[in-house]
Amino acid sequence: MQFEDFWYVVALSQELKPNAVLSRTVLGEWLAIFRGDNGEAVALQDRCLHRNSRLSRGNVRQGMLSCPYHGWVYDKQGKVVSVPSEGDDHFNPLIEQIDIGSEECTTKAYRHKRCAKKYETREQEGYVYVRLAANPSEEFQPFSMPYYGKPGWETVRVINHFQNTVINCAENFIDIPHTVSVHPGIFRTSRKQKLEMTVERKNGAVLVKYQKETNNLGWYARFLNPKKNEIKHTDSFYMPNVTSVEYNMGNRRRLFITSQSIPETEDSTLVYTDVTFNYGIWNKIARPFVRWTAQKIIRQDIEALAIQGEAIKKYGTQFANTPADTIHVFVESIFNQIARKKDPRILPNRSVRVSFWV
């Protein structure tokens, strides 16, 4: 198993317009993403076969991508279908004999080696996904976003760039102790309250259940939880890059914050966050507030993570963990397994109960 075996979000479906090409980086690989003539998302290596210009700077017409330099045209298979300098000789059988056929380019007309590197794509729940491994160790599926598009539910979607690694981003999204110092007032206020959690590692996931959490969710808790019911709060991490936070406030009011952290390079991560909620009659009115609050909280995290990222770059990752950091230890054990090309699901199941104060 390797990180390349998984699906990574590269765009919102609505961002990928028919005549557009997007430039993305996933696990250090440069991608040019566009829609082919059948509307399907296409991901090619962002390098022209001719003289290495960047295809993502080119143009798309009728589902064909043309290079900005000498105008070679690529179709949805990544096949070169036009070379302006060759004119009509482009399909000359003599050229065909010189070049060696490749798997992808086997039809008669294209039986030369002019085929850009192409990656698998998927489209699901309004996201475009790419997978880098052509032969993955296993057929994983893109993560299914909870209640996306379901009746009675609203989703606010935000995209943010973090200067830190996927693992530190993912850990931040399910880290409670930082909320009182990074998001004071808005999200949670320090009350020296004792919380208990059960942290479980199993099957490539970390599942955290909080106990004794009541009303410490900032000003808008007044609307969402007027009766001060016990809030059922669970956080989870799913290999290799998804975190999900769920608040269940009784009265059928629930909130999910699901983040997919996309590894661009060593210290650059693009995070797609869905805030999906069921606030009954408040649903529509809540949208702008939810967006504003989510974006404000995330901006504070971006700053905190950029500062942490700087020091990690200089001094590495030697940490002094507390019991509250058990989540991080488990998440890192999963991540490190994949980094070693091993399956984290073979790690022994663990479950610990931890108390901490916020």
Ligand code: FES
């Ligand atoms: S570099 Fe792309 S066509 Fe020449």
Ligand SMILES: [Fe+2]
């Ligand atoms: Fe945060």
